[in-house]
Amino acid sequence: MTNPTERAIFLQAIEEENLDDRLAYLDSACGDDANLRQSVEGLLAAHEQPAALLDHPIGADRSRPFLARELVDESVDHIGMQIGPYKLREQIGEGGFGLVFVAEQEQPVRRRVALKIVKPGVGSKEVIARFEAERQAVALMNHPNITQVFEAGVTTDHRPYFVMELVRGLPITEFCDEKQLDVRDRLNLMIDVCSAVHHAHQKGVIHRDIKPSNVMVTLHDGKAVAKVIDFGVAKALGQKLTDKTVYTRFFSMIGTPLYMSPEQAKMSSLDVDTRSDIYSLGVLLYELLVGATPFDRGRLDSAGLDEMRRIIREEEPPRPSTRLSTLTAERIRSLGIQSGGMGPSQSRSFSSDLRGDLDWIVMKALEKDRTRRYDSAASLAQDIRHYLQGEPVTARPPSKFYQFQKFARRNRVVIGIVTLVGCTMVLGTAASLWQMSQAIQERNAKDEALRGAMVAKAEAITAKQEVELFATYLTQANELVASGHAHLNAGQWSEAARDYDAAVEIQPSYYLPRVQRAQLYARLHLWPEAAKDYAIALANGARTTQPQWWGVPALFRFTGHLGEYQRLAEQYQVQLMKEPEEPDWLLLRGLMVGDPAEPIALV
Structure with a gap:
């Protein structure tokens, strides 16, 4: 080769x-x-x-x-085969080198068990060694959450087998989704799994392939019980599980990529310890809470070997709450996860539960640097218990202030020097900034005064222009009024009206053109038009003591301008009260036109 x-x-x-x-x-x-x-x-x-x-x-x-x-010799019919006191009834599993059957034991007790046997025709030395290592690893365990080994032996055709407790259940993720367990129930199951793995570690065995299909959950008296199974690729610490040689090749990956730790992805078993199982437990907890693994299954399946290893070793997975919020939209669109079992409402509830402590617990277990992971499965289980009991968890990242304190203690001399230099620089900078601010304030004050002067000058120019324009318009209006008055005296009504209209248009707020035009309207018996102009002139401050106004109260009264009549009457009354001994009879006559509250028809 x-x-x-x-x-x-x-x-x-x-x-x-x-x-x-x-x-x-x-x-x-x-x-x-x-x-x-x-x-x-x-x-x-x-x-x-x-x-x-x-x-x-x-x-x-x-x-x-x-x-x-x-x-493989597929001609062997295992169903019904008698192996010692066990009769094979039903095949329930198959691996690369082993078959798993439901078997009935008749003697000395009557019960159903699971019997795992090497496949016929694959009995190479390495396969036999791995099978016996698994058998020995499981036999070492004595924990309620690990399948129990009852017996081991060799068949008549020299194939090793071992008999273990029959677990009738579902993979942990399928069980939780099918029963729609909430976060608390899932975490309690996870505590049991951590306890089982910690027991294996104490026995000196690393599982190396923790995944949902190797954690079965069954019901005992109505209570969910997790069982860790399949120690087929387990590794012993400080001991040998079998006398036969089990050699893991240098360029080989042991485990399932989706649940594999970064050190396992290096394709060498020389650097794998119990913290590799902690990472796999983190992936399992992630999937229990989110409904998906940290890395997308389809992406890893489609990636080449080197790319898959790079993803596992280098890429940081999203936090569970972040991943769940992404998956929630997909679940809503599909009206619930068909494969996962969680509906949209449950997904939203999970997302709110995950933020915070649970996020940090999972991410601590999934640390790329194994020295930052939990040091044991028991520590992971303890942090989950802290969360369930509402206590602080160790996984929560330290605060910035705490990190600074730790750094300061380690570097006191450097911090002191830097602080002294920093204070000196700060004081010098502060003095410079103060002087600069004073200069800026003085400059701003001068600029503000200059701007004020410029604004005042602009306003004065504008006011002067407005006054000049007003004077010009006023002169023009007076000239038009004089022209209109001459036409009026000459009996040229239309020419007089034209001049008065032009004067009103030039100076709409000037009362004199309106008074003159009102007199023209009165002479032509246009009473409503005359009353309107008198009313506007009155509002613009016209002097009402002149002869042009002696008949206006009656005009207001007859045309329905009662408000203007009342105002003019009050002015006349004030003027009459000034000289009560010698009243102005013309003013008094203007007031003697009847009660303004009584309507009078215009004749």
Whole structure:
């Protein structure tokens, strides 16, 4: 095998125990290179069943892919098989090298159990070693949330098996969604899972493949009980799980990518410890709360191996509340998640519950730097309990003030020097700024005074122009009034009216043109028009003591201008009261036209 690419693909492919996963990996790794694909498939076949090369030589059949699974003796009928005191009844699971059955035990007790046995035809040394390692790992456990091993042995055809507690349940995510559990119930289940994983760590075993399908939930007396299963890729700490050699190749990924820690994605088991399981627990908690994994499943499936590893190692996933708010819109559009079971209203409730402490708990477990994760599964469980009891959680990030205090304690001398220099600079800057502000204020005061003077000058010029314009208009109006008066005396009514109209248009607020035009209207017996002009002239401040006004009160009275009549009457009364001994009989006659409250018809 001189081609290093072929070697790397082969070493990775033999770690893919599921046939579909292996095929998908080969499709991605080999691409369109048919020769490379055939070579790798032949090597896989030789690895699993060396003797089969006599019947299936490498490259003999180029019409279809050849995988090790084809070498399994599918003729063995397990249903009904008797293995010791156990009779196989129903197959309930299948892995890369093992089959899981429901079995009935008759003696010494009658019960149903789960029996896991190596597949026929795949009994290579590495497969047997991994199987026995799993069997030993589970046998070490004694925890209510980990499946219990009852017995182990070897069949008559030399295939190892072990018997364990039968868990009839659903993967934890499916169970929570189907039962529509709220946040509190999901967190309580997660505490049990953390407790089980912590127990495994105390026994010196790292699970390395924590995911929903390996955490089953069943009901015991109406209470949900979580069971951690499948220690098939478990790793021992400081001990050997089997006398046989279990070698994890340097360029291999152990676990499921969606739930894999960054150190697992390095494709080496040399640097994996219990904190790798903490990361997987964080992913599981994320999925329980959000309904999706931190990284999109479709994106990882479509990415190549190197890109997938880069995403896991480098990219920061969104916080659960942020991811849920994004998913909520999709759920509303689809009237609820068909696969997840949470409806829109429940999603919105979850989003509000997640903000804050739960966000920080999950993100602490998902830290890329494992030294910043929880140091144990028990610590993660304890923080979840703190949240449920309304107590402070350790995952909440420290405040900026706290971080500064820690930094200051570590760098007291530097902080002191920087503070002294800073104070000196601040004081000098403050003095400079004060002097500059004083100068700016003086300059602004001068500018303001200059602007005031300029505004006053502009206003004076405008006022002068307005006065000059008013005087010009006033002169023109007086000239028109004089012209109209001459026409009036000559009996030229239309010419007089034209001049008076022009004077009124030039100076609408000047009372004299209106008084003159009112007199013209009165002479022509246009009483309403005359009364209107007199009323406007009165409002504009005309002097009412002149002879032109002696008959106006009667005109106002007869034309219905009662308000103007009353105002003119009050002026006359004031004037009459000034000289009561010698009254102005013409003014008095103007007031003697009747009660203004009584309507008088105009004749």
